Amino acid sequence: MRPADLWRHSSFRLALGVTLFILTALILASGVGYGLMQGQLTARQDARVTEIFAAIEQTSLEGDEADLVEAIAARIKASPDRSTAYLLKDGAGRVLAGNIRDAGLAPGWSTVAASHLGVETDYPYRMFSGQAGPYNLTVGLTNADLDDLREIVLGAFGWAALFALLGTISVGTVLAARVQKRLSQAEDAAARVAQGDLSARLPVLGRGDDLDRISIAINLSLARLEGSVEAMRQVSADIAHDLRTPLNRLRIRIETASARLEQGLPVEDDLAAATAESDRINEIFSALLRIAQIESGARRENFRTLDLAALMRDVADVYAEVAEDAGQILRPDAEGSAPVMGDRELLTQAFANLIENAIRHCPPGTVITCAVTETLGQVTASVRDTGPGIPAGERDKVLRRLYRLEKSRTTEGTGLGLALVKAVADLHGASLVLGDAAPGLRVDLKFHPIVGAI
Numbered sequence: 001m002r003p004a005d006l007w008r009h010s011s012f013r014l015a016l017g018v019t020l021f022i023l024t025a026l027i028l029a030s031g032v033g034y035g036l037m038q039g040q041l042t043a044r045q046d047a048r049v050t051e052i053f054a055a056i057e058q059t060s061l062e063g064d065e066a067d068l069v070e071a072i073a074a075r076i077k078a079s080p081d082r083s084t085a086y087l088l089k090d091g092a093g094r095v096l097a098g099n100i101r102d103a104g105l106a107p108g109w110s111t112v113a114a115s116h117l118g119v120e121t122d123y124p125y126r127m128f129s130g131q132a133g134p135y136n137l138t139v140g141l142t143n144a145d146l147d148d149l150r151e152i153v154l155g156a157f158g159w160a161a162l163f164a165l166l167g168t169i170s171v172g173t174v175l176a177a178r179v180q181k182r183l184s185q186a187e188d189a190a191a192r193v194a195q196g197d198l199s200a201r202l203p204v205l206g207r208g209d210d211l212d213r214i215s216i217a218i219n220l221s222l223a224r225l226e227g228s229v230e231a232m233r234q235v236s237a238d239i240a241h242d243l244r245t246p247l248n249r250l251r252i253r254i255e256t257a258s259a260r261l262e263q264g265l266p267v268e269d270d271l272a273a274a275t276a277e278s279d280r281i282n283e284i285f286s287a288l289l290r291i292a293q294i295e296s297g298a299r300r301e302n303f304r305t306l307d308l309a310a311l312m313r314d315v316a317d318v319y320a321e322v323a324e325d326a327g328q329i330l331r332p333d334a335e336g337s338a339p340v341m342g343d344r345e346l347l348t349q350a351f352a353n354l355i356e357n358a359i360r361h362c363p364p365g366t367v368i369t370c371a372v373t374e375t376l377g378q379v380t381a382s383v384r385d386t387g388p389g390i391p392a393g394e395r396d397k398v399l400r401r402l403y404r405l406e407k408s409r410t411t412e413g414t415g416l417g418l419a420l421v422k423a424v425a426d427l428h429g430a431s432l433v434l435g436d437a438a439p440g441l442r443v444d445l446k447f448h449p450i451v452g453a454i
């Protein structure tokens with residue numbers, strides 16, 4: 001991986017950011033530590049200088065000048081490296097004893113460079129100048145300890161910084177390389193999806209880390225998308241196939257009409273039949289568009305709280321006479337009220353489709369029952385009949401668009417009625433169950449309970 005690429009990786013930048021933070025903390029900690037130790041060492045050094053000064057001052061008070069000079073000479077001898085500095089001057093400013101140059105230091109404390117005192121060492125001196133009896137006495141100590149301390153602190157910080165930086169670069173590089181590998185695989189998968197290959201999936205390593213979790217979520221969406229696209233493809237193919245029959249019939253009607261026209265025969269009947277055929281095709285298209293519109297979910301905005309039992313009673317009322325004409329008995333069995341959230345028009349249409357199916361696909365003498373019940377807040381609307389029913393293996397298929405049982409091919413209808421009921425059920429989050437009413441068909445629409453009743 002090139003350094004420029006490395007910089008583009010968030011994991012690398014994060015590692016570097018953490019290091020910079022640690023380095024800043026290290027600088028602050030070193031600074032504070034150094035300051036504290038410097039204060040301690042300076043205080044100790046000053047105490048030592050004060051001690052030596054007091055001892056010499058004591059000698060100056062007890063003995064004569066020769067004793068004093070001798071005492072200082074003895075001290076100077078004991079410090080051949082001149083780490084302790086002495087300078088004794090009399091009242092006239094003449095140097096009586098000492099191992100440093102007279103730098104004319106002001107009374108009190110001062111920190112002086114060694115060169116200023118004529119000493120060849122890198123370390124500065126901590127000096128005290130003052131009166132010792134009639135004499136002017138200067139005592140000092142090199143600051144070697146302090147300098148050593150600074151070197152130790154700077155050295156430690158330097159090494160720590162170096163290790164932290166090297167560590168970051170190597171850890172960051174390894175991390176970035178690992179993440180890069182997975183991201184590249186994800187990029188490949190995204191590119192394949194963009195080219196229409198919906199079977200592409202992101203790699204899941206099974207570590208349960210954040211990348212795994214995101215990959216699993218994206219894979220799930222891809223699987224769903226693949227499923228819907230496949231279903232849509234299937235539906236389009238089915239529709240194209242099923243529309244071919246009425247279109248062919250229309251064509252035959254028109255061809256027959258033109259043939260009869262050539263022979264000078266009347267064509268009114270053929271034209272009427274062709275018009276009816278095209279009306280039927282129109283109907284199929286409208287129903288298909290209606291189902292697609294329901295499936296888009298846009299109608300969910302029209303949802304209101306409504307009484308499903310009252311709605312079922314109204315629809316059953318409308319169909320009572322039609323059933324009677326067909327020699328059947330329609331029994332409404334929806335007492336009281338059953339509140340649900342929904343679209344009145346679509347639910348009316350769904351119930352009408354179910355009742356129409358029972359009337360259309362069942363023989364005379366059939367009893368049709370339309371019920372709405374509520375148990376523990378769950379509202380179930382059901383339409384059952386005592387007709388031939390739908391075999392268990394066909395119950396899923398009849399929910400598809402344009403699917404009709406073989407025996408119903410000759411009856412009127414398009415095979416879109418139950419597909420619409422299914423779309424309405426899905427829109428309402430209700431489950432649609434086709435069962436055996438032994439004998440007959442039972443269709444249940446189970447709604448989720450809602451909070452708050454009418």
Ligand SMILES: Nc1ncnc2c1ncn2[C@@H]1O[C@H](COP(=O)(O)OP(=O)(O)OP(=O)(O)O)[C@@H](O)[C@H]1O
Nearest residue numbers: 357358361389398404405408413414415416417418
């Ligand atoms: N109550 C029923 N009893 C027996 N068979 C039924 C019943 N309801 C539906 N079916 C079968 O399921 C098929 C699909 O029903 P669906 O309502 O989708 O279409 P359709 O009634 O044929 O036409 P339409 O689009 O006019 O409703 C029907 O063709 C019929 O074979």
Ligand SMILES: [Mg+2]
Nearest residue numbers: 357413417418
């Ligand atoms: Mg129908």
